Amino acid sequence: MTSDTVLKVRALGVDAVGPDGTHPIVTSFGLDLSAGETIGIVGESGSGKTMTARAIMGLLPGSLVARGEVEYDGRNLLELSEREWSHVRGREIGLVLQDPFTMLNPVFRCGRIIEESLIWEGRRRPPRSERRAEVNRRLAEVGLTDPSVADRYPFQLSGGMRQRVAVAASLARDPKILIADEPTTALDVTTQKEMLTLLRGVQKSRGMSVVLITHDLRVAFAMCDRVYVMYGGSLIEVAPGSDLETKPLHPYTQGLLLAEPSVDRRVAELPSIPGSVPKARETTGCCAFATRCEWVTDQCRQGPPPLIEVADLRYSACVRLPEISSDMAAKRARIDVVEAPVRDVRAERPLIDIRDLRKEFRVGQRTVHALAGVSLQVNQGESVAVVGESGSGKTTLARTLLGLERCTSGDIMIDGIPAHDWSRLSAADLRRLRGTVQMVFQDPYASLNPMRSIGSALSEAIRSHESATKHASGAVADLLKTVGLPASYAQRRPSALSGGERQRVAIARALAVNPRLLVCDEPVSALDVSVRAQIINLFATLQRERGVGFVFITHDLSMLRQITERVCIMYRGRLVESGPVDQILDHPTDPYTIKLLRSIPRSDADWIDAPVSTEV
Incomplete structure (x- = not known):
């Protein structure tokens, strides 16, 4: 602790109190935060990061209680009444959450949300014109210079714009400390970098202290002066970011x-x-x-x-x-020093052949061209990534390929079967296509029935393809073994599994029909770094041992070299660049591809301030 310490946390613990007694969620946490300093709190989901932040902010649910000391301005914040907290939250310590919808009232326009957060010290509420000017100034501070943003509802904004409005609302009362809980996890790489650059710039201009909670170590190293590592509710390592990166001591x-x-x-x-x-x-x-x-x-x-x-x-x-x-x-x-070569996957005839695919949506009086003439081929056993920001058409392409959307025009051939309109296919062709291509979604919990056991879900998938199967239990055990789970998991429900285990079950269900290709829509974006590595290794094993091919829909460019042989870059419904993964990552030619690659998180602080804007 130094003379400029603005926040001191000592022996902070969080306990769950229930009918069966008291159980720890966070055992002991401590930190010293100096004026103008940025510290990072990192760790996997379940480590206690968010509960620690909520305890510091006095926002724990009623079933949880905090103990220890959170000293700010000579007071222990844990001892404050809710009335006293109202003068601390926002005014002294601000909070930005991962999902801006959690912070922004959906029935209020953005201008009103910010206006209600402002403080008019020592005077009555000023005239409307003055209030509007202050709202526009606050929006401009976070990079939203279009005055019409104040008149829009949160749902009318992109994810990045919503997060900027959330930051503006958090800063409206000019706090000395900002706690940012995974503020960029759900954003595209370019938007993520813009948000981090924004936070860094606002921090410097205000002299504000920041506590950044993240599971992306590269972001933590680039943004933070010191990094706190949490695991299982405990604080297990603290170090300057550069030291932690080069020589971890746990x-x-x-x-x-x-x-x-x-x-x-x-x-x-x-x-x-x-x-x-x-x-x-x-x-x-x-x-x-x-x-x-x-x-x-x-x-x-x-x-x-x-x-x-x-x-x-x-x-x-x-x-x-x-x-x-x-x-x-x-x-x-x-x-x-360990490296592996890229597999050479060639075929006389592609398994998937997409030609000049177009998909249009009507939004009010507007026509949105989600796909504008996309052509793509995927060979048997090949792994291809389709990369782009939200709104580029990636997911629409995947849904059209799987028959979940009907294309406006163009041709899709899957293993020689015309598949541009699944509703016109014969029962035999539908059965063959579903045995050829399956999908793995981003959120495995949303795609698994929470009321059914894992064994029941897998048995249903097996019988939907092989109705005469008599020994489904043996096939379920084999599927679970394939994805690295014990057979006993067949008795569990999705809620009893971790995020990584649920994703393994979702993959097992897709494998139940022995497909030749898996279309994976952001399959690891919601997973922690170690669990993500496990799933990426599983994909590699399935490709190597079963000859399964993949189409990965993703905006995470950091994993491309590990799981794909070929990369296709999409922008506004068009395929702007494609080629071998090494060529795309090492020698990109399209300005948009260059912009994406410059946005990949790097661990050095210069990455935050490096420009990424390129005309596209």
């Missing part, structure tokens, strides 16, 4: 770093951390990471390790660090 942090896909090279298999994050109450008597650590010994199970200073400005909660630090460094060195 096995969990190293596992996260190694699981990040490399933009520059392709590896045969991405390193991943086995298993999933345990609940805090399951690890109260040992190191939280003990169940997933390759260096675990009995010493790690003899009690929760303390977070201690292990080097200058470096803190770690690993009791075996002096013994294993050299092994950790050796593992990083081995992985840094």
Whole structure:
């Protein structure tokens, strides 16, 4: 703690109180935040990041209670009444959430949302013209210079514009501290970079302190002065961002770093951390990471390790660090030199042949050209990525390919069957197409029936293709084994699984009909970095061992080199560039492709301020 510390957190814990007793959600967390400083809190889902932020803001639900100390301006915020909190939230500490719809009232226009957040110190509410001028000034501060934005409802804005309005509302009362909880996770790479640049610029102009919660380590390294790593409700490592990137001092942090896909090279298999994050109450008597650590010994199970200073400005909660630090460094060195060649997939006839595909939608009096003459071929066993921002036509292309949308014009051939209009196909052709192409959606929880067991869902998929199957239970077990899950998971429901496990089940269901191609719509964008690595490795295994091909719909360019042989770039319904993955990533020619690649998160601070605007 220094003289310019604006927020001090000590022994912060969050407990769930219920009929069966009290259970910890966050065991112990502490931080010191200086004026104008940015700190990052990173970790997988379930680590306690968001609960920590909500505890600091006094926004925990009624079933949770916070303990410890959150000192701001000489007061412990945990002791404030709700009336006292009203003078702290927004005025002193602002909050930006991942989903702007959570923050923005959908029945209010954006101007009113910001206006109601403003403070008119020492005087009555000013005239409408003055209020409107102040709203426009606040919108301009976050890059929204069009005055008409104030008259629009949140649903009339793009995701990036909604997030900018949310930031403007959070800054309306000029807080000294801004807590940003995953503010860019759901955004495209270009919009993400614009938002991060915006936050950095506003922070510098105001001298504001920022707490950035993220599971993207590259974003944390680029934005943050110091990074706090959480796992299983515990704080396990603290370090300056640059030091943490080059030399992690906890096995969990190293596992996260190694699981990040490399933009520059392709590896045969991405390193991943086995298993999933345990609940805090399951690890109260040992190191939280003990169940997933390759260096675990009995010493790690003899009690929760303390977070201690292990080097200058470096803190770690690993009791075996002096013994294993050299092994950790050796593992990083081995992985840094491993590369794998790109597979050469050729065929006499493409499995998928799309010619001059067009799709138009009527929006009021307007005609939107979602697809404007797209032509694309995919060979048997090939992995092709279709990349672009939201609104580029990626998902429309996938839905048209699967018969979920009918194209306006153009031709689609799937394994020699005309498939531009599935409603006109014979029952035999429909059966053949559904056995050829299947889809994996972004949100596995939304695509699985929460009331049915995993075994029931997979059995239904098997019998829909092979109605005479008598031994569905054996086939279910085989499917689960294929995607790396035990047969016992057939008895569970989706709510009992982690996000990565649910996505594995969704993939297993798609594999039930033995398809030759999987169309995957943002299949890993909602997953943590380590779980994402597990799923990417699973895709590679399916391609290698079963000859399954893939069409990946994605805006995450960082994983392209790991999972695809060919990349197609879409912009406003058009295919603007395509080619081998190495050619596209290393030598792009289209201005839009160059803009996308410049927006890929990098761990150096210069990336935030580097321009990406290119005429397209």
